[in-house]
Amino acid sequence: MSKPAVRVAVTGAAGQIGYALLFRIASGEMLGKDQPVILQLLEIPDEKAQKALKGVMMELDDCAFPLLQSMTAHSDPVEAFKDVEVALLVGSRPRGPGMERADLLAVNAAIFTAQGKALNQAAKRNVKVLVVGNPANTNAYIAMKSAPDLPAKNFTAMLRLDHNRALSQLATKMGKPVADIQKLAVWGNHSPTMYADYRFATIGGQSVEKLINDAAWNRDVFLPTVGKRGAAIIEARGLSSAASAANAAIDHIRDWVLGTNGKWVTMGVPSDGSYGIPEGTMYGVPVTCEGGEYHRVKDLAVDAFSRERMDLTLKELIEERDAVAHLLK
Ligand SMILES: NC(=O)C1=CN([C@@H]2O[C@H](COP(=O)(O)OP(=O)(O)OC[C@H]3O[C@@H](n4cnc5c(N)ncnc54)[C@H](O)[C@@H]3O)[C@@H](O)[C@H]2O)C=CC1
Numbered sequence: 001m002s003k004p005a006v007r008v009a010v011t012g013a014a015g016q017i018g019y020a021l022l023f024r025i026a027s028g029e030m031l032g033k034d035q036p037v038i039l040q041l042l043e044i045p046d047e048k049a050q051k052a053l054k055g056v057m058m059e060l061d062d063c064a065f066p067l068l069q070s071m072t073a074h075s076d077p078v079e080a081f082k083d084v085e086v087a088l089l090v091g092s093r094p095r096g097p098g099m100e101r102a103d104l105l106a107v108n109a110a111i112f113t114a115q116g117k118a119l120n121q122a123a124k125r126n127v128k129v130l131v132v133g134n135p136a137n138t139n140a141y142i143a144m145k146s147a148p149d150l151p152a153k154n155f156t157a158m159l160r161l162d163h164n165r166a167l168s169q170l171a172t173k174m175g176k177p178v179a180d181i182q183k184l185a186v187w188g189n190h191s192p193t194m195y196a197d198y199r200f201a202t203i204g205g206q207s208v209e210k211l212i213n214d215a216a217w218n219r220d221v222f223l224p225t226v227g228k229r230g231a232a233i234i235e236a237r238g239l240s241s242a243a244s245a246a247n248a249a250i251d252h253i254r255d256w257v258l259g260t261n262g263k264w265v266t267m268g269v270p271s272d273g274s275y276g277i278p279e280g281t282m283y284g285v286p287v288t289c290e291g292g293e294y295h296r297v298k299d300l301a302v303d304a305f306s307r308e309r310m311d312l313t314l315k316e317l318i319e320e321r322d323a324v325a326h327l328l329k
């Protein structure tokens, strides 16, 4: 007998990332090849967006995915989040011409306050929330703060794209398979200030730091390349990363739900106060996952260079948090 279906909400479902994401969820790549799903798709109450969403749903129909039990389109977040166990918050307002960062934060704060409240009201109490829409960490923080009846640990921000980008850059540098790299960490904000840290990483059991042995490459090439990769994709494609972002979202939820078998991955999670990061800050950290829970990798040494980088990305997150604090009262 097949398992009961899991309800999965996706916001911004008619957008670029949505188009790269929904088909993979429906084919079982996120929750497992034996796990039926029900998709509850949210778009803005705008005729064009809702029509585009209907088109995506027609294509999903046309795939005849055996695991896709049903799907619904919504413009009201409370309806979209009814009984969901997984919520992928992808839709957000992009920066428009002449828009300051503070304006962007304020517009998105309104969206994620409303969606946090809707999750609080309608979602299953064990809902796993992943915020993809930028600024992802602060949006996740806002949603978490707006959902006081749900456990804070249920809210996460996507740092997995940074993690995957860093893995790929390291594998290329060493001329070795990406799959052989273990114990990479990415700290902080999903922004150019993130700190991808390969001090603990191994490849085929050997230390990546020792193999590379080039602090200048780390500081001047690796970190800027990973940090500015989003901008480089926009420059090359004329559009921001979508398939790689959707892939990272699939990786994040799959690992959270199905486990990592001891492997380290990066998730943006509310800090428990460790590593000098104030409690509650939505901050990227290395984790392992087991039994549907994530566990921080604990007690890693923090050297002077790492402290500086971890504090720099923290400072940006605190500034973002302070910029929206008045909207959270
Ligand atoms: N965390 C990460 O690693 C990454 C995050 N992103 C971010 O993901 C977000 C989505 O990117 P794309 O799909 O390329 O954008 P897009 O503009 O193609 O699609 C976004 C969709 O969200 C919808 N939307 C806007 N506000 C909404 C709301 N309140 N409720 C429901 N739907 C809403 C829009 O109508 C649009 O269809 C952006 O904020 C982007 O910056 C992109 C790449 C990586």
Ligand SMILES: O=C([O-])CC(=O)C(=O)O
Pocket (backbone or CB within 6 Å): 134, 161, 229, 230, 231, 233, 240, 241
């Ligand atoms: O940079 C952007 O606007 C999109 C994004 O978050 C990324 O690709 O990392």
